[in-house]
Amino acid sequence: MSPAGGAASLNVAIAHKDHLRASGEPLRALEDLRLTLPAGQAGAVVGPSGCGKTTLLRLIAGLDRDYVGHIALPAHGRLGMVFQEPRLLPWRSVADNIAIAAPEASSPEIAALLDDLALTEHATHFPGELSLGLARRAALARALAVKPDLLLLDEPLVSLDAALARGLRDKIAALIDEKRITTLIVTHDLAEAIALADRVFLLSPRPARIVATLDIPAPRARLTKASGLALETQAREALLRSQ
Numbered sequence: 229m230s231p232a233g234g235a236a237s238l239n240v241a242i243a244h245k246d247h248l249r250a251s252g253e254p255l256r257a258l259e260d261l262r263l264t265l266p267a268g269q270a271g272a273v274v275g276p277s278g279c280g281k282t283t284l285l286r287l288i289a290g291l292d293r294d295y296v297g298h299i300a301l302p303a304h305g306r307l308g309m310v311f312q313e314p315r316l317l318p319w320r321s322v323a324d325n326i327a328i329a330a331p332e333a334s335s336p337e338i339a340a341l342l343d344d345l346a347l348t349e350h351a352t353h354f355p356g357e358l359s360l361g362l363a364r365r366a367a368l369a370r371a372l373a374v375k376p377d378l379l380l381l382d383e384p385l386v387s388l389d390a391a392l393a394r395g396l397r398d399k400i401a402a403l404i405d406e407k408r409i410t411t412l413i414v415t416h417d418l419a420e421a422i423a424l425a426d427r428v429f430l431l432s433p434r435p436a437r438i439v440a441t442l443d444i445p446a447p448r449a450r451l452t453k454a455s456g457l458a459l460e461t462q463a464r465e466a467l468l469r470s471q
């Protein structure tokens with residue numbers, strides 16, 4: 229139980245998860261992967277490309293139930309997910325994409341979310357008219373509109389140029405601080421993980437398991453550059469020891 233009012237944490241205990249290759253051979257993606265994220269905190273899962281991060285997120289989201297193990301979601305289990313590709317409905321405007329995903333959200337709530345993510349002037353635009361950064365923000369607004377108990381973000385900053393990535397990272401950090409939604413962010417970028425999360429889970433190469441967990445003493449904007457770099461060094465040493 230969390231001290232903040234009884235909401236349960238996210239608990240993941242996966243004994244193993246295999247994919248099936250085209251040849252019919254099993255491919256082990258995850259093995260003995262356990263993590264706990266207290267309610268209201270942001271966790272970041274960091275690991276090399278292809279290690280099993282998206283696989284893990286899909287299991288937590290309930291999109292893939294073919295695994296051995298157990299996953300317990302925070303209270304109510306309402307999910308918001310932003311995929312590696314934004315996956316907006318191309319024939320609907322940004323505002324309609326949000327309204328369709330979250331029919332219970334009122335117009336003022338949607339307007340407030342669009343404002344939070346600096347999307348107001350793009351509300352009537354269609355996904356084909358958006359840059360990748362704008363589409364990511366729209367997908368994030370859509371995920372938040374359902375008032376999730378758990379927010380899952382798969383590489384939210386990948387393929388954005390440095391300035392855009394920094395801008396979106398700061399927005400995500402502000403939303404985490406303001407809304408206190410239990411959030412799990414997948415990334416291959418350690419500095420990004422340290423900048424966003426309360427707790428960082430370091431994954432091994434495939435099959436992914438947790439090699440180290442770092443609790444960030446002063447998460448998000450309160451972390452100085454020097455203490456961020458010290459944590460990065462500590463994490464890289466843990467990764468090296470695991471290889």
Ligand SMILES: Nc1ncnc2c1ncn2[C@@H]1O[C@H](COP(=O)(O)OP(=O)(O)OP(=O)(O)O)[C@@H](O)[C@H]1O
Pocket residue numbers: 247248249250255257275276277278279280281282283284416434
């Ligand atoms: N549906 C699938 N069928 C077969 N193999 C799969 C399937 N999905 C993923 N894999 C394989 O499982 C492994 C883990 O894939 P996953 O997409 O989880 O990695 P990832 O850590 O998210 O990578 P990236 O950082 O590139 O997004 C990879 O070797 C991938 O090829």
Ligand SMILES: [Mg+2]
Pocket residue numbers: 281282283312382
């Ligand atoms: Mg992935």
